[in-house]
Amino acid sequence: MTESLASIAATGDGFTADRVVSHPAWPVLRDAVAAIRPAQAKDGSIDLAAEGAPDRAELTRRVEVIVDAVQxxxxxxPHDAAYHRALVDDLRRWAEAGFGVPDxxxxxxxxxxxxxxxxxxxxxxxxxxxTQNGNPDRNLEALVLRVVWPDWLAELERTRYDNPLFLGITFEDFTDGYDTNSAVLFPETIAVREAPARFSWGGIFCDREAARFRRVIGAASEVTSLELPEEARGLLTDQQRCQQAFVLWDMVHDRTHSHGDLPFDPFMIKQRQPFWMYGLEELRCDLTAFHEAGRLAADGYPQGRDVQYTVLLDRLFRFPVTGARVRNYDGLGGQLLFAYLHQHDALRWRDNRLTVDWARAREVTAQLRDEIETLYRRGIDRPKIVHWLKSYDLVSRYLAPHPGSVWAKGAEALDLDQPPRRLVDDVLPDEFPLSLFYEALAKKLRKVIESTRGITAADQAPTRAA
Structure with missing residues (x-):
């Protein structure tokens, strides 16, 4: 049922090959996927014997609609031809097997x-x-995306920041699992019978990150009366420039997980650790991107200057007040950065106004990176529980732990006869609560944060805070 590109162009429906989502087959595919999703269980299967379950023949028909649209x-x-052939086979196999757990x-x-x-x-x-930070269930999803790979980024990846698996991407259109806070496309989220020996790609939606940044940082600056430098203000009005900053930030951040003195598996999702370990690792990668961005700016790359502003502002404003307060490791990293800058006189909250000494902030941010790097380097020679405790000491030096914390009482309060992974049970869901500053900021930005759900580059206008 395939058509040649020439025959498609000759249909007279106004479609051009510039946008796949303009083709009449795309909404048909998207709607068929949307019709199947509600019937799926958490693992992606469909219980055909359940009360109210859809008819198997009807489900099979919808799968054939998807197959036809893909074809x-x-x-x-043409670069995806082999994938689409395999996709058609996997879809039909799933239907023929009775819609069990998809593979x-x-x-x-x-x-x-x-x-x-x-x-x-x-x-x-x-x-x-x-969809990470979106839908926790393995539902069928469909999306059309574009790769962001400008010549200057390709050259940096080739000469300075080798990362052959990294993909900067933007949304063209998507189904409901991406009408969420998810800004990544990762192969490990896909339903398969066994995990591949290694993954060969990982995508990050720089358009969603940029649009979210522009909206939240614009509102946060207004709420806190923060006077941004002119070059930072330009990021709030230029979506394309902001996307360029995020794709560079993401590329350097992503590769940092496997570079440096690493006292543990950098892919920490495979391990059970206290969430502040994840927080320090994500912050380490961001501070490395910040450091490298400074070098790039000195070498004449304007994107390097922009990355430094996006790292600081996103970490200080959006991360701590986004998401639930249950093991929010990204939020913790933002809280730590704010407290470190504040306690080293790089920023002040005074007279209901936030001021930042940007030159001092760059110096102090480098100091925090050095502290974390030293922690990692020494951690290689320490047992796991000692490394966890030393990491806790670093965080609690700048952030106040919950008053009911067992970990805050030190090693003598922990049952060290248990294996380390059991000690994670003693970590409170919100081990380091928000400060007074962030409690107030969270209330002011709540509606703005909520408005960024599902945001893309098409939603560019900054939103004023309540």
Whole structure:
């Protein structure tokens, strides 16, 4: 049922190959996926015997609608031809097997978007998956995306920041799992019978990150009466410039997880650790991006200057007040950065006005990075529980722990006869609560934060705080 690109162009429906989502097959595919999703369980399966379950024949028909749409769209994306063939096979196999737990390993292995990164290249992606920071269930999702890979970024990756798996991407359109706070497309979220020996790509939506940054930071600056430098204000009015900053930040951050003195598996999702360990690791990677951005700015890259502003402002304003207060490790990293800058006189909250000494902030941020790097370097020679305790000491030096914390009482309060992973149970869900400053800021920004759910570059206008 495939069509040639020429026959598609000749339909007279106004479609051009510039945007896959303009083709009439895309909304058909998206709607068919949306019709299947509500019937799926958490693991992606569909219980056909359950009361009120959809008819198997009707589900199969909808899968064939998706297959037909994929086959109609695939000629527009010849670089994804092998993936789309495998995808059709996986979809039909799932239907023929009675819609049990989906297994899309074959199509996952065939999808290789990082093998040839081309700026502006589109991909049509359909997988059963959960969306990180979005939908925790492995529902069927469909999205069209574009690769962000300008020449200057490709050159930096080739010469300074090798990261062959990294993909900067933007949204064209998506199903409900991405109408959320999710800003990543990761292969480990996809339903498969077994995890591949290694993953070969990882995508981050720089358009969502930039749009979210612009809206939240614009409102936060207004609420706190923070006077931004002119070059930082430009980020709030220029979506494309902001996206360029985020794609560079993400590329350097991503590679840092496997570079440096690492006293533990950098892919910490495989381990059970106190959440401040995750917080320090994410902050370390961001502060490394901040450091490298300073070097790039000195070498004449304006994106380096922009990365330094985005790291500081996003970490200080958005991270601490976004998401639940249950093991919020990104929030913790932002709280730590704010407290460190405040206690080293790089920023002040006085007379209901926030002021930042930007030159001093750059110096102090480098000091915090040095403290974390020293912690890591010494951690290589320490047992795991000692490293955890030393890390807790670093965080609690600047942030006040919850008054009911067992960990705050020191090693003598912990049952050290237990294996380390059991001691994680003694960590409170909100081990380091928000400060008075952040409690007030969170209330002021709540509606703005909520408004960024599902945001893309199309939603560019900054929102005023309540």
């Amino acid at each position: 109609r769209l695939s000629p527009l994306l 899309f390993l074959d199509s996952l292995l065939a999808f290789q978007p990082a093998a040839e990164r081309v700026d502006g290249r589109q991909h049509l992606v359909v997988f059963p998956m959960y």
